[in-house]
Amino acid sequence: xxxxxxxxxxxxxxxxxxxxxxxxxxxxxxxxxxxxxxxxxxxxxxxxxxxxxxxxxxxxxxxxxxxxxxxxxxxxxxxxxxxxxxxxxxxxxxxxxxxxxxxxxxxxxxxxxxxxxxxxxxxxxxxxxxxxxxxxxxxxxxxxxxxxxxx
Numbered sequence: 001x002x003x004x005x006x007x008x009x010x011x012x013x014x015x016x017x018x019x020x021x022x023x024x025x026x027x028x029x030x031x032x033x034x035x036x037x038x039x040x041x042x043x044x045x046x047x048x049x050x051x052x053x054x055x056x057x058x059x060x061x062x063x064x065x066x067x068x069x070x071x072x073x074x075x076x077x078x079x080x081x082x083x084x085x086x087x088x089x090x091x092x093x094x095x096x097x098x099x100x101x102x103x104x105x106x107x108x109x110x111x112x113x114x115x116x117x118x119x120x121x122x123x124x125x126x127x128x129x130x131x132x133x134x135x136x137x138x139x140x141x142x143x144x145x146x147x148x149x150x151x
Contacts, residue, residue, distance in 0.1 A: 020049065038089070051087040051098065058127040059085035062102055065125035069117050078107035099136040103143060114141055119148060 037043035
């Protein structure tokens with residue numbers, strides 16, 4: 001890989017007050033919402049949580065990576081292409097962690113091309129790059145696990 005200079009393209013800023021039972025607001029004000037422990041863990045209804053926000057961000061970012069991969073190959077994604085992301089919060093001893101499952105449905109491509117595109121997107125998606133080696137991420141295509149070569 002060529003030696004390239006790192007260039008910051010964008011920085012997002014947000015402030016949290018009160019932890020999981022508090023409030024979060026982005027510097028732009030677009031995100032301005034109550035936070036809560038997940039409802040299933042005793043939290044209140046109608047509030048979001050860090051895992052939900054992470055899942056939304058990862059799904060969106062991964063779909064953009066797929067758009068980039070398709071464009072590089074001269075292809076176009078079906079407008080109904082979906083990326084679903086499930087983020088699990090778990091406890092292991094005294095520590096807490098996250099794991100994610102990305103389930104992709106490209107709608108238009110054959111199985112091999114879809115698998116190749118998903119693997120390539122996983123190599124360039126900023127969320128995938130940032131979590132690699134730090135959290136378990138499982139890739140799926142229409143619910144079926146995609147084997148990923150260890151790097």
